[in-house]
Amino acid sequence: MARTTIYDVASAAGVATSTVSRAFSRPGRVSAVTRERIMRVAAELDYRPNPHARALLSGKHQTVAMVVSDITNPHYFELIRGAEMRARVSEYTLLLVNAEESPRVEWEQIQRLSPAVDGFLLAASRLPDENLQQVAAQRPVVLISRELPGLASVVLDHGEGCRQIVAHLASLGHRDLVYLAGPRNSWMAATRWAALQSAAEQVGMGVRRIGPFTPKATQGGAAADGAVNDGATAVVAHNDLLAIGVMQRLSQRGIRVPEDVSVVGFDDIFAADVCTPGLTTLGGAHVDVGRAAVELLLTAGSRTADDQPRVVLPTALVLRRSTGNAPTTRPRRSRGSQRSAS
Amino acid sequence: MARTTIYDVASAAGVATSTVSRAFSRPGRVSAVTRERIMRVAAELDYRPNPHARALLSGKHQTVAMVVSDITNPHYFELIRGAEMRARVSEYTLLLVNAEESPRVEWEQIQRLSPAVDGFLLAASRLPDENLQQVAAQRPVVLISRELPGLASVVLDHGEGCRQIVAHLASLGHRDLVYLAGPRNSWMAATRWAALQSAAEQVGMGVRRIGPFTPKATQGGAAADGAVNDGATAVVAHNDLLAIGVMQRLSQRGIRVPEDVSVVGFDDIFAADVCTPGLTTLGGAHVDVGRAAVELLLTAGSRTADDQPRVVLPTALVLRRSTGNAPTTRPRRSRGSQRSAS
DNA sequence: CAACTGACGGCAAGGGGTTGCCAAGTTGTT
DNA sequence: AACAACTTGGCAACCCCTTGCCGTCAGTTG
Numbered sequence: 256m257a258r259t260t261i262y263d264v265a266s267a268a269g270v271a272t273s274t275v276s277r278a279f280s281r282p283g284r285v286s287a288v289t290r291e292r293i294m295r296v297a298a299e300l301d302y303r304p305n306p307h308a309r310a311l312l313s314g315k316h317q318t319v320a321m322v323v324s325d326i327t328n329p330h331y332f333e334l335i336r337g338a339e340m341r342a343r344v345s346e347y348t349l350l351l352v353n354a355e356e357s358p359r360v361e362w363e364q365i366q367r368l369s370p371a372v373d374g375f376l377l378a379a380s381r382l383p384d385e386n387l388q389q390v391a392a393q394r395p396v397v398l399i400s401r402e403l404p405g406l407a408s409v410v411l412d413h414g415e416g417c418r419q420i421v422a423h424l425a426s427l428g429h430r431d432l433v434y435l436a437g438p439r440n441s442w443m444a445a446t447r448w449a450a451l452q453s454a455a456e457q458v459g460m461g462v463r464r465i466g467p468f469t470p471k472a473t474q475g476g477a478a479a480d481g482a483v484n485d486g487a488t489a490v491v492a493h494n495d496l497l498a499i500g501v502m503q504r505l506s507q508r509g510i511r512v513p514e515d516v517s518v519v520g521f522d523d524i525f526a527a528d529v530c531t532p533g534l535t536t537l538g539g540a541h542v543d544v545g546r547a548a549v550e551l552l553l554t555a556g557s558r559t560a561d562d563q564p565r566v567v568l569p570t571a572l573v574l575r576r577s578t579g580n581a582p583t584t585r586p587r588r589s590r591g592s593q594r595s596a597s
Numbered sequence: 598m599a600r601t602t603i604y605d606v607a608s609a610a611g612v613a614t615s616t617v618s619r620a621f622s623r624p625g626r627v628s629a630v631t632r633e634r635i636m637r638v639a640a641e642l643d644y645r646p647n648p649h650a651r652a653l654l655s656g657k658h659q660t661v662a663m664v665v666s667d668i669t670n671p672h673y674f675e676l677i678r679g680a681e682m683r684a685r686v687s688e689y690t691l692l693l694v695n696a697e698e699s700p701r702v703e704w705e706q707i708q709r710l711s712p713a714v715d716g717f718l719l720a721a722s723r724l725p726d727e728n729l730q731q732v733a734a735q736r737p738v739v740l741i742s743r744e745l746p747g748l749a750s751v752v753l754d755h756g757e758g759c760r761q762i763v764a765h766l767a768s769l770g771h772r773d774l775v776y777l778a779g780p781r782n783s784w785m786a787a788t789r790w791a792a793l794q795s796a797a798e799q800v801g802m803g804v805r806r807i808g809p810f811t812p813k814a815t816q817g818g819a820a821a822d823g824a825v826n827d828g829a830t831a832v833v834a835h836n837d838l839l840a841i842g843v844m845q846r847l848s849q850r851g852i853r854v855p856e857d858v859s860v861v862g863f864d865d866i867f868a869a870d871v872c873t874p875g876l877t878t879l880g881g882a883h884v885d886v887g888r889a890a891v892e893l894l895l896t897a898g899s900r901t902a903d904d905q906p907r908v909v910l911p912t913a914l915v916l917r918r919s920t921g922n923a924p925t926t927r928p929r930r931s932r933g934s935q936r937s938a939s
Numbered sequence: 940c941a942a943c944t945g946a947c948g949g950c951a952a953g954g955g956g957t958t959g960c961c962a963a964g965t966t967g968t969t
Numbered sequence: 970a971a972c973a974a975c976t977t978g979g980c981a982a983c984c985c986c987t988t989g990c991c992g993t994c995a996g997t998t999g
Contacts, residue, residue, distance in 0.1 A: 258712065258735075260955055271979045276957055286977060305712045307649045308955035312984045326677060326693070329867075332669040339695060343702075348709050351668070351693035353681060360685075367690055370600065370647045371713070393600075472867065499871055525671075525814065529841055531873035602985055613949045618987060628947060650985035653954050712955095 259300045268296040279304055310371070318348045319552055320368050321376040322361060324441075326353040328470070328496065330522040330541070334378060334399065337545025345553055347373075356469065358382050358440060369393050374552045377401070381440045395555035397548045401442040407555065407563040409548045411539040413443075416570035417450035418457075420491060420519055420537060423572060425458045428581035429489040429517065435478040435501065436466030437493030444493055447521065451491060463487075468497055475500015483508070488516060488581045495520035495527045495536055502530065502577065513579030523573050533575030543568055601642045610638040621646055652713070660690045661894055662710050663718040664703060666783075668695040670812070672836065672864040672883070676720060676741065679887025687895055689715075698811065700724050700782060711735050716894045719743070723782045737897035739890045743784040749897065749905040751890045753881040755785075758912035759792035762833060762861055762879060763800060765914060770923035771831040771859065773803030777820040777843065779835030781809045786835055789863065793833060805829075810839055817842015825850070830858060830923045837862035837869045837878050844872065844919065855921030865915050875917030885910055 265272040270293065277284045278293040285293075296302075310316045321338055323331050335351065342349040350372065354361035358381045365375060374395035380387060384403055390396055391406055398408035424432055434451050437444030448464055455462040465481045468474045470493050479501040482490045492498035498520030502512050512518050512532055520527060523538025547566050558564075607614040612635065619626045620635040627635075638644075652658045663680055665673050677693065684691040692714065696703035700723045707717060716737035722729060726745055732738055733748055740750035766774055776793050779786030790806055797804040807823045810816045812835050821843040824832045834840035840862030844854050854860055854874055862869060865880025889908050900906075 258955090262955080272956075273958075273980080274978055276955095277978085280957075284977085289977080303708060303712075305653075305955055306709065307653055307712055308984090309957075310984095311647075311649050311653065311955080311986095312957050314984090327671075327674040329669075329671060335668060335695065339697065348694070348706065351695070352690075353677065353693070355681065364690065366645060367648065370645075370649060472871075503871070526868040526871055529814075529845070529868055529872040531871075600985095604985080614986075615950080615988075616948055618985095619948085622987075626947080631947080647985055650954090651987075653956095653985080654987045656954095 259302045264297045264302050268293050316373050318372045319374045320350040320372045322352050324379040325356045329524040333541030334545040337542035338549045341546040341549035376548050397552045399548050407551045409544050409566040411570045412567050413450045416537045418454040419572040421454040424489045431461030432489040433482045433487035434464045435492040437470050439467045470494045470497045472496045472500035476504040479504035491519045495522045495524045517578040532577045535575045535578040538573045539570040601644045606639045606644050610635050658715050660714045661716045662692040662714045664694050666721040667698045671866040675883030676887040679884035680891045683888040683891035718890050739894045741890050749893045751886050751908040753912045754909045755792045758879045760796040761914040763796040766831045767800050774831040775824045775829035776806045777834040778808030779812050812836045812839045814838045814842035818846040821846035833861045837864045837866045859920040874919045877917045877920040880915045881912040
């Protein structure tokens, strides 16, 4: 149970602890032969440096934490994979922590971990801007799927992506769309809404928004009913999970997708490919997002506060069966008396 | 950047560092009024104890690590949620680390984290038994979806579960089934195979196994072809991801599910519910598994090595459209000349 | 009012490494 | 042969907090 320490190695090898320490952390500083002996003894004793003790003085942990808003969202998979790949290359450990869609939990986790990691990857953070600044003041931070002046970030190009969605729907004859909004404190939700509005305006399409909704399949029911009530022919859901929930509900109500209503999601998760009908969704190279974010984080030391890069990666609209021609006999638009809470 | 330390607080409050320390870690040991003052000063200075330094001496980190074989498997969601809930109750931080299906990565991550956490939750570990013993010698360990004498574990009752699967298939008229095996070093794969065999024997059903397969949807193609080649009327895939991949491939080849072939998975992931046809799968209360595992880990200190509990939780067979009556004109069984690699 | 008992706070020694500084040992130079 | 310039390795302080032990002081008890 008691780990072997640097002292054990030092006495077993007949050298000072400082020499052992240097053998590990500064290979050039000790002669090859001594180093060799120390390493052998260390291996025999099964010695491994204690990262805590090391970090206590040096401040380096070789560890970064990735905080995700909700780890049960499959969207993060690729992100995580990309981040992990890049972290491994530099021999960093990637810690995953789940904020469970709660700003409070997110904040607490960050504070607890702050002294234990070299930096944070904040994916779809639900924290208010001020809190992000505070975190950034303590540790290097890279934002994912969120932007804030002064902080490094990696996002997918939603301006262009939403333009693609709108163009796609327009080409199918849709005259307006309904956006099923994501959580109130989600930067991404606001960004998507703004991008959809501006893209729609350019082609003369009408846009409305209902929500916010927690972006889970279980919330799809309420969202679907709201959209139907609104008389929508095309709905763009905040993410794939919500979109799938919407389709389930529509199917229950006997409303056909895409004949009566077209549905579009975001993220291109696995389930979007296997559900029926397949979900048209805005995807992107999430692996690259994760990779780029770690890259930025590891090189953060060499940049000043007013020199924080904003990386914007391209999106790709994945067409599946959930989008189709707008219905010719347009469903009557309801009297608009009972919109969903907004 | 420089964090405020216990010294800053001590001098600002006019007390010794030890008093500050006790105010935090041993509330009763210091008078209420002193404690109050210290807390106020600490709050003003935005002091937070450094968990590293604390752990260095006390050995307590208030942190447990959950190592999962592949975090991109949705099956872990509920497990993670359950574990997180339980950890939060005791104010423990749950660290997630991904082994990426690689025993080597898993081992390295564990070794790196070992001095930094109070214990490990090993979910579907791919490590050989000896390595598990070694880890357990260093830190408390709770196995999830795996058992090993001498170590605490939490698993779903696959004996009973497989009996349910077999009974279900038998009741639909199937006379034999093919098991599409999971990874070679997966204890769960071996357990499921054994359980299926014994359950099938009891009802006089034939069982065969092909594989192993990496349990991802992308591997479903090869698995499906192997099963078809085998003339199977019912296939039981190692997990839902693989099962879904199988169904996709079957559909490509014009083989109908469930009319020509019935498909069963394990885990009851979200996609199993939305794919077409819906996937019959063996689920269970994974949240409870995660919760129970953390429970065991936190109480590990009070148990001896030969008193390690094995918790077995019930499974539930979720029936969906992917299983149906065995075809009456039984597909000819191929000459068996070209089985999939085994 | 003396003796005793707790409660409370301080001193100082770690815990496992890292690192600035210094001394001894090597090798090279003239 | 004497001295300069490196190499190496050791000493000891330090990182931030915990904790055993001790002294002080106020409150009890007889």
